[in-house]
Amino acid sequence: MWLKRAVGLTLIITFAAMITIVAKGIFLNSPETPSVAAPSPSRTQGTKGTPPIITLSVEPSTNTIGAYSVVTWSVSGDSPTCRAEGEWQGERMLTGSMSTGKLVAAGTAEYRLICASDSGPAEKSVTLTVEAPKQ
16 A cells, blocks of 8 residues: 555656746746757857768678678768668667678679768768688
């Protein structure tokens, strides 16, 4: 019984606190005093932050059919979003690595990472060369 009362009291206190926060937000943000944050100095001075810097590699970059290679990447800069194109597709985290899977055909494969941020875009690609096994 005491547990139900404690949980009920906690819910009432939480609800009252939420109402207080919402009420303060409504009444403090009246049209006479807008609460718009001032732009950051970097925006008002016309300068930009650091565009994405991409490090991308495939190891080994020359391999044989039946083997595996690993693509590794890292991105730094102003909160970029990145997507992969070429032999790999889709969005990518800012750092990671992945296997190419078993290489099944001779030729070349391109792995491209394209990143964008408020500071500008960046792109980097690497090429994997797949050769037939030496006899």
